Amino acid sequence: MTWKLDTPALRAGALACLLAGSTACAQTGADDGAPVVEAPAGPIAGQAADGLRIFKGIPYARPPIGDARWTPPQPMEPWQGTLQAHDYGPSCVQRVRETTSIYASDITPVSEDCLSLNIWAPEDADNAPVFVWIHGGALSAGSTREPLYDGARLAQDGIIVVSINYRLGVLGYMAHPELSAESPDGVSGNYGLLDQIQALRWIQDNIGAFGGDAGNVTIAGESAGGLSVMYLMAAPAARGLFSRAIAQSAYMISTPELKRPVHGAFAAEAVGTYIANQLGAANIAELRAMDAQAVVDGALAAGYLTSGTIDGHVLPRQLVETFDRGEQADVPIIAGFNQGEIRTLTALAPAVPDSAEAYESRIRELHGDMAEDFLQLYPGDDLQESIYETTRDALYSWTAERLVRSQEALGQPGYLYMFDHGYPAADERGLHAFHAAELPYMFGNTRRTPPYWPPLPDTPEEAAYADAMTGYWSSFARTGEPVADGAAAWPNYGQTRAYMHFAETPQAGENVLPGMYEFVEELVCRRRVAGGQGWHWNVGLASPPVPARQPDCG
Structure with missing residues (x-):
C-alpha cells in the first residue's frame, strides 16, 4: 500500500491496518467485509455496525504543522491506496490534565495533525x-473523540452525522501583525473557524459518496460549538455550505477586532504580540519552531483567552451587528439554553454577598435607572439563584432568543427551547439542567x-425522553421542522414567542423568562453605543457602571 501524502494520520491508519494482522488489509487496504467508499478524496474503508457504515479519522485538510502553523487550512490531494478510517484522529493540541470535572474525558492523543472528521x-x-457537529470547549479544548459525541444513535434516525476537529486555543485563533502581513487578505486569527469552513467544503465535495445530500446540511454545536455556528452564519466564506443551523447554549459576546481596541478588549494583533513576547519568541518563525504543547501551555499561563477576531474579512463585524443588519445566513434555526447553565460554570458568577440588602444596594449603585428592572428579574430573596440566572441570561438565554428573532426577521422559522430537565444524581448535587446536560439526550x-x-x-x-430529543433534532436536519413521534408539537417562535420547555416531558410554552430579553437587549445596546464595555459575563454584581440611556437604544 502507498500513500500520496505521508502524514501521521495516514501512517497511523496504515499501521493500525497492519497491526490488525489482516493479509487482505495489507494487500488491498481493506478488511474483509468492511465498507469501502470511493470518494473524490480517495478510497476510504470503514466499519459496519447496527445498520450503519462508520468512518473515523478522515483527514479533511493538510496538517497545519511547521511553516503551515497559523495559516489557513489547505485542501488534501486525493490519496493513493485505501485510507483505513477505523479510529478517531488525534485531538487538536490543548492542555491535558487530570481533573474531576464532570466534562473531563480522555481525549488523548493530541497532535497538530488533527484536522479530521468522522x-x-x-x-x-x-x-x-x-x-x-461542532464540539464545545471554549474554543480551547474538546475533541470528536469524546464518547458523548458518538453519532450512531442520531444516524439511526436516517441522517448522516459528521463530527469535526478544528484547531484550538492559541494555535487556532491567535492573530499577530506578522501573520497579517503574510496573508493576501491582510488578516490573521480565526484559523479554527477556517478549519470548520474547510471541513464543510470537504463535506460538499465528498458526502455524496456516503449517500449524503450536500444540499441539505445542518450545522450544530453546543457552547463554543454554538458560538462557532454563529461565526459560520456570519462568515461570508461559509455561505452556501449549510442550509440549517442549531445553536445550543451559544453566547453572542463582544469580540476583539484585529487592529484596534474595542468594547474593553485589546486589539487581537496586540494580544498576539504580547503572547509571543511572553513566550520569548522574537518573531513568528521562532514561534513556529517551538513545541506546540509548549506554545499552548505558555499562552495559557500568560492569560491567553481564546476568541474569534473581527477582521473585516472572515468575520466582517460584531455578531450583534451582523444579525441586526440581516447579513447572516438565511436559514432556519433551533436555538436554546439550559435552566442551570451556570451551576457548573461557577467561575463566571460573582460571590454571594452577605445579605439581600448589600446585594440590592450594590445593584442600584451599578445599574442606575435600570436597577429596579434588574431587581424585578433577579430579586434578593434567593441570592445564589439570582446570581446564576443573571449570568445565564446575559450569555445564553438572551443569545438564544435573539437568534430565533433574527432568523424569523429574515422570514425563516426559528425554534426556541429551554432545557429544564432534571434527574436525581444531578439534582442532588445542585446541578439541575446544568451546562451541556441536554447532550446525552440529544x-x-x-x-x-x-x-x-x-x-x-x-x-x-x-429512554423515551432521549428518543424525543433525537427525534426533534434529526427531524429538523431532515425537513427544517423539529417533530418527534409521540411528543409535543414544537411551534416556531412566531408572534406568540413560543418555545419548547424540555422539563419533565417536552411541553410547548410561550414567552420564556418574561422581561429577560428586553432587559438584556437594552443593556447590550447601551454598552455597544457608549463603547468601552464588553457584553458577556460582566453583569449584575460584576458589572461596571451601566451607561446612561442611549438615543439609539429605543
Whole structure:
C-alpha cells in the first residue's frame, strides 16, 4: 500500500491496518467485509455496525504543522491506496490534565495533525440529510473523540452525522501583525473557524459518496460549538455550505477586532504580540519552531483567552451587528439554553454577598435607572439563584432568543427551547439542567457520559425522553421542522414567542423568562453605543457602571 501524502494520520491508519494482522488489509487496504467508499478524496474503508457504515479519522485538510502553523487550512490531494478510517484522529493540541470535572474525558492523543472528521451513515443512505457537529470547549479544548459525541444513535434516525476537529486555543485563533502581513487578505486569527469552513467544503465535495445530500446540511454545536455556528452564519466564506443551523447554549459576546481596541478588549494583533513576547519568541518563525504543547501551555499561563477576531474579512463585524443588519445566513434555526447553565460554570458568577440588602444596594449603585428592572428579574430573596440566572441570561438565554428573532426577521422559522430537565444524581448535587446536560439526550448517548458526569437513570422514561430529543433534532436536519413521534408539537417562535420547555416531558410554552430579553437587549445596546464595555459575563454584581440611556437604544 502507498500513500500520496505521508502524514501521521495516514501512517497511523496504515499501521493500525497492519497491526490488525489482516493479509487482505495489507494487500488491498481493506478488511474483509468492511465498507469501502470511493470518494473524490480517495478510497476510504470503514466499519459496519447496527445498520450503519462508520468512518473515523478522515483527514479533511493538510496538517497545519511547521511553516503551515497559523495559516489557513489547505485542501488534501486525493490519496493513493485505501485510507483505513477505523479510529478517531488525534485531538487538536490543548492542555491535558487530570481533573474531576464532570466534562473531563480522555481525549488523548493530541497532535497538530488533527484536522479530521468522522462519519456515521445509514447503510441504505441515499441523498440523506447531513448533520455536522461542532464540539464545545471554549474554543480551547474538546475533541470528536469524546464518547458523548458518538453519532450512531442520531444516524439511526436516517441522517448522516459528521463530527469535526478544528484547531484550538492559541494555535487556532491567535492573530499577530506578522501573520497579517503574510496573508493576501491582510488578516490573521480565526484559523479554527477556517478549519470548520474547510471541513464543510470537504463535506460538499465528498458526502455524496456516503449517500449524503450536500444540499441539505445542518450545522450544530453546543457552547463554543454554538458560538462557532454563529461565526459560520456570519462568515461570508461559509455561505452556501449549510442550509440549517442549531445553536445550543451559544453566547453572542463582544469580540476583539484585529487592529484596534474595542468594547474593553485589546486589539487581537496586540494580544498576539504580547503572547509571543511572553513566550520569548522574537518573531513568528521562532514561534513556529517551538513545541506546540509548549506554545499552548505558555499562552495559557500568560492569560491567553481564546476568541474569534473581527477582521473585516472572515468575520466582517460584531455578531450583534451582523444579525441586526440581516447579513447572516438565511436559514432556519433551533436555538436554546439550559435552566442551570451556570451551576457548573461557577467561575463566571460573582460571590454571594452577605445579605439581600448589600446585594440590592450594590445593584442600584451599578445599574442606575435600570436597577429596579434588574431587581424585578433577579430579586434578593434567593441570592445564589439570582446570581446564576443573571449570568445565564446575559450569555445564553438572551443569545438564544435573539437568534430565533433574527432568523424569523429574515422570514425563516426559528425554534426556541429551554432545557429544564432534571434527574436525581444531578439534582442532588445542585446541578439541575446544568451546562451541556441536554447532550446525552440529544445524541441518544445516555450511557456514554464522561466518568464524573452525574449518571442518568436507566429507565423507560429517560429512554423515551432521549428518543424525543433525537427525534426533534434529526427531524429538523431532515425537513427544517423539529417533530418527534409521540411528543409535543414544537411551534416556531412566531408572534406568540413560543418555545419548547424540555422539563419533565417536552411541553410547548410561550414567552420564556418574561422581561429577560428586553432587559438584556437594552443593556447590550447601551454598552455597544457608549463603547468601552464588553457584553458577556460582566453583569449584575460584576458589572461596571451601566451607561446612561442611549438615543439609539429605543
